[in-house]
Amino acid sequence: MIKTRLMGLLSHAKKYIAYTILWQWAALLSQVLAVFSIADLLEQVAYRGVTVPIIERTILILFLVLVIRFVCERMGARSSYLACVDVKRILREKIYEKMLKLGASYSEQVSSSEVVQVSTEGVEQLETYFGKYLPQLFYSLIAPLTLFIILCRVSLKASAILLICVPLIPISIVVVQKVAKKLLSNYWSIYTGLGDSFLENLQGLTTLKIYQADQQKADEMDVESQNFRRITMKVLTMQLNSTSVMDIVAYGGAAIGMAVAVSEFLKGNISVAGTLCIVLLASEFFLPLRLLGSFFHIAMNGMAASDKIFKILDLPEPQAGEKALPEVALDVTLKDVYFSYEEDREILKGISLKLPAGSFVSLVGESGCGKSTIAGILAAKMLATSDPELLERLKAYSEKLKNQVVAKADKLEEIGNEEYLKQMYYSIKRRKAIRWRGIIRISNKKYI
16 A cells, blocks of 8 residues: 555655665564574474583574664664654645645635644654555565575475465455545544634634624534544444454464474474474564554555645645835725636635725625635735745734734633623723814814
8 A cells, every 4th residue: 555646755765664674674584593593402402412502502693683683673763763754844844835835825725724633643644654654564575575485495385375374464454445445534534624613613712702602612513523533433443353353364374384384293394493493483474464454554544644635735826926015105906806716716806996005994794705815915915925024024913913812812711701892892982982082182273
């Protein structure tokens, strides 16, 4: 289960995957050496031919094997970690760059919560995909072949049966994949939908409190949470069942291979050492694929997350130009402006207006009529991506507005809905009184 486009996007991580596989393979060879040494020692003990040099040699080999396996595991873990770091860095950079290119238009095509969830948990899933699943996938192909080449010299029949039983695990994985693909797609849809609802309710908390609609939204989120809980339990049940199936296949195949080896020994076709080698190494034919099966569910989740990532990366980008403006107060004029986030759906249709320098203007209209779009155009959200200085100023302004909203929400939570409305009423009344006093003073001066 390899996605070509994903591998092409993250090609820099390929070398770390190769290093991880090589270290795992070296650890396997050292383990084979240890098993052969122990089997030879036990055969000598069985036939009362053991000597001190044989024991010393075996102890020395086992010590070297322990050192080699320690080094291989540490280096393999390091290579896996470097692959994970590369994947996270590259994917998050790609998503961030895409968001900068899209500007404010992204919100019309994908929700903010989906971008956040894909950039965090989705990338984490793909981190495991590259750091664990892919190295284990290739190692699972190399390990059985290596063991077959080594053990066929001991017993061709037993090693051939072990090798034949190995593909049963990938077959079970393919069967599980058919069920898991649709289930995980639904899981991610419900997950991102829940995040979107939570973010929307959080951003509109002040409005919900004012209109006393917060309880209704809380009830709706409870329903969505229950749906997410149910789909999560289905995913976990599927994972548990598939793991049980793979365990049966793995240990069943190893048991068959051991039985054949013992049978060959009883017939006199294999020595004691050879039988012990096959018995001790039979599980190694299946354990790499069994471990791959445990990573398989993460890989499926990563595939579902990658679909979401590529959906964002494939969004059409608006065409932006550059124009230098003089450093003086200017009137703002929109003349016959058309704007659309998508080709088949226009938001602004022939808008014309003039905003004198220093004036205070309100945009009033129904929800979805284009107020935010006009504000976004005037605030240079559609142009900021081409000018780093303008982008920084826009970010600072957005942060200021966010802090103001958070402060109002905190105040509302502290003093309560009724008191907040009362303060707003007196504040508006006070501003009107000050305004009228100013008008009266101007009028008095006019007639003096």
